[in-house]
Amino acid sequence: MSPPSASAGSRPPAAWLGVEIGGTKVALRAEAPGGRFRERVVRWHGRGVASDMAQLATEVGLLRLAVPGGFAAVGIALPATVGPDDRVAVWPSRPEWIGLHVRRAMAELFPGTPVGWAGEGDLAALAEAEATGCADVLYVEVGTGVGGGLTSGAGPLPGLGRGSFALGHVVTDPDGPPCRCGRRGCLQSIASGPATLARASRLHGAEVTYRGLREGFALQEPWAVQAVDRTCHRIALAVTGVRELMHPGLVVVGGGFAAGLPGFVDAVARHLHALARPGVPAPPVRPSCRGGLTSLRGAVALARVLGRAPVGTAAPAGHDPPG
Template identity: 50%
Template sequence: MILLGIDIGGTKVAFRAEPDGADSHESSFIWPESGRVADDIAALHRHAEEVLARTGQSVAAVGVSVPATLDADGRVTSWPTRPSWRGLDLVIVLGELFPRAELRWGDDGDLAAVAESHASGLADLVYLGVGTGIGGGIVLGGRSVPGPRRGSCELGHLIVDRQGERCDCGRRGCVQAEASGPATLRRASAARGTRVSFAELRHGYAEGAGWAVAAVEHSCAALAAALVGVGELVRPDAAVIGGGFAAGLPGFVEETARQAARLSRPGHPPPPIGPAVLGGRSSLYGAVLAAKGGTLA
C-alpha cells in the first residue's frame, strides 16, 4: 500500500509516493499552458496513473496541499492564478483518481509549516514559502494556527505597502504582490529594460548587478516587514523561508534576515530567520504528513 503526498502549486504539481517495503520516490509535472481546468485535471490523471504504475501498489491514503481557497466541503472558491478552477469540487476529482483511498487535504502554507515544525523540532515557528505565489503558516505549541475549520493562515496577503503593486486578490501591496517569484522578476525586468529569466536574475544577483540587487532587496524587505509584524504578535522561536524561488536564489534568505534586523526595536528583536529545513519541498512533505494522518489541530 502507498501513502501519497501531492503538492498542487501554481506552476507545477509534485508527488511523493511512499510504498510499503520500497524506497520513496518523487516526481512532478508542469501545468498545461492552456489554463483550462479540464486540461489540468487530465494532466493530473495522467501523472497519477504513471506514479501508480511505477509502484504497482494500491493507494491507502492521499494527502494534498493546495494553494487555492476551499470551502468546508472541498470546493474551490478562489484561486486567482488558475481562475478556471473556481467551483471545482476537489473531493470528487480526488475520489475519481483514488477511489479506495482515504483523502485528506489542507492549505499548502499550513501544511508546510507543520512539516517544518516536525523536521526542525520547533514547536513555535512561522513559515513563508516564496514561489509562484506566497504561502505561509504558523505553528504554535505544535498546533497549526488558526486551526481546522477556521480558514488558512494567509500570510501572503498581509499588506506591507498600501500604495504597492496590485495583487491577484484585487488589493494593493500584499506580500505576494511585492515579493513572489513573478513579482521579483517583473521588477528586475523593468529595471533592466528587458525580460529577465530566473537564471538571469540568479546570475545577476550573484554578480551584484544593480537591477538584480534592487529587485531582490525590495522583495526581501517586503518579506521582512511581514515576518517582523507577525513576530510582534506571536513571538515564534524562528521564522523559516522556503518555496522553490527562495530555495533557488542563494543569498535571498540571508538578505531577508538583514532587512528584518533593520526593523528591530529595542528589547524586541525579530525572530531568527533562516532557510526552510525541507527547502522547496515543505508543502510536499506536509501533504505526506496529512496522508499519514498528521493533523493540523
C-alpha cells in the first residue's frame, strides 16, 4: 500500500486494522482512508500461546512499518469462547490459549488504541452489511458447524461485551441428535456440513462424501435432495424465529459447505417464504459476496465502528464457537 499523500509536517491518516486469529493461520488487513490497504496472511509457526503472541507481535510490527499513520482502532475476529473475566475459556483448535487474558494481551500489542473482538459470524455479518449497504443483516454460515451474526446500524448484536449471535445453538428439534454443546437438536447438529453428510449417507445406504453429495444434488438424486432439503428447512426455521423478533432486512448465507452446493441458497429462500405468515413477509436471501476472508473484512468494519465510538466505550465480545 502506498502511503497516502500528506502535506509537509502533517501526519499521514491512521488506518483501520482487522485481525483474524484462526486455528491454523492469522490474517491482518489495514485499510487507510481512500481505500488503500495492506494485507498479510501467515500460518502459525509453532504451538503455544507465547509463540503465537510473539509471532502476532512480529506481524503487527511489520504492518506498522507499511502504515505510516499507525492504527486508529483494531477489530479482531477470535474463534474462542471468552468468559466474563476476559480470559479464553474454550478454543478446541488452539487449547494452549485457554486462560489467556485477551484484553490485557491485546492492550500490550496495541497500546493506547481502541481494540474490540467478536466472533467470526458476528464480524462476517458486519462485512456483508458494508458490502450490501443494508444496515440490518442476518448472516448464516454453514460449514463444519453453523455460525451466524446479526447487525444493526450501530454494529453487531447483541452488542460488544454481551456475547455472540450463536444461531447454531438455537434448538430447532428438541428430539433431534445431540449437539457437542450438551443439548439436543441444536441447528448445527442437524444442518452443519457433517450432519448433512451423515443424513445423506443414511438415506443412500452408503457413505457419502461432499463430492458425492454435490454430484447427487446436481443430478437431483432423491437421497441427496432430501438430505440437503432438510438442512435448508431447519435453517429457514431458525431464520424465521429471528425474523419474528429482529426483522432483518436481508439474510446472507455463506460458508464453504453452502457455497459448494448450487441451489442451496434458493432452497433456504423457498422454505423461508413458505414459513412466512400474513403481514410478515420473508426477507430476501442472498449468497455471501465476501468470500473466504469475510470475517477479516468484518474485523476491519469493527475497527471502524470502534473508531467512531466515544473513548472508553469499546468493549470486547465473547464468542461461542460452532461445536
